[in-house]
Amino acid sequence: MKRLSLFLSLFLLTLCLNATAAKLTDTAMNQAAPDFKLKDINGKTVSLADFKGKTLVIDFWATWCEPCRNSFPAAKMVVEKYKNDPNVKFLFIDTRETDANYQELAKKFMADNQYPFYIVFDEKSDDDKMDATYRKYVMPGIPTKYFIDGNGIIKYKSIGYVPDQTKEQTAADIEDLIEKVKAGK
Numbered sequence: 001m002k003r004l005s006l007f008l009s010l011f012l013l014t015l016c017l018n019a020t021a022a023k024l025t026d027t028a029m030n031q032a033a034p035d036f037k038l039k040d041i042n043g044k045t046v047s048l049a050d051f052k053g054k055t056l057v058i059d060f061w062a063t064w065c066e067p068c069r070n071s072f073p074a075a076k077m078v079v080e081k082y083k084n085d086p087n088v089k090f091l092f093i094d095t096r097e098t099d100a101n102y103q104e105l106a107k108k109f110m111a112d113n114q115y116p117f118y119i120v121f122d123e124k125s126d127d128d129k130m131d132a133t134y135r136k137y138v139m140p141g142i143p144t145k146y147f148i149d150g151n152g153i154i155k156y157k158s159i160g161y162v163p164d165q166t167k168e169q170t171a172a173d174i175e176d177l178i179e180k181v182k183a184g185k
Helices: 002-024 068-082 102-113 132-136 167-182
Strands: 026-034 037-040 046-047 053-060 088-094 119-121 143-148 151-160
Touching: 053 068, 053 167, 068 088, 068 167, 102 119, 143 167, 151 167
Parallel strands: 053 088, 088 119
Antiparallel strands: 026 151, 037 046, 037 119, 053 143, 143 151
């Protein structure tokens, strides 16, 4: 009886998690994006204001995060599709790192996988954790993507990674949200 109860509990939990992920993929928000000033992989300061007038996709990730790493092939497809569109920009915020060499790990990971991502590093919060911007965006976890319009309004967010989808399906989902933001929806 205990086995059956455990099985049913796990089954229901799986259904809930899948339903939650499906709902959150296209969560409309319409709220102001919190401002930030972060250093990029070369030490240059980047802020939200730098993307005024552009559709911006922010992808929060970490080098230790397996779902983040698994989502990157699809992200690469989307970044490459929009590379010649001056009105669509991508920002990959490396957050919640615990390793002292996180910047080197991020650089190596990008180089090893030939990811053409624009990387910035989150700042430390008051408790000395590398998650100040992560906290401003009130995130439940990573990976999480925010789709921001040219006025700095978060239009959509996408939480997590769906392992059942192909990279092409995931890329299509991201592209759909970008196109909605571009169209003012």
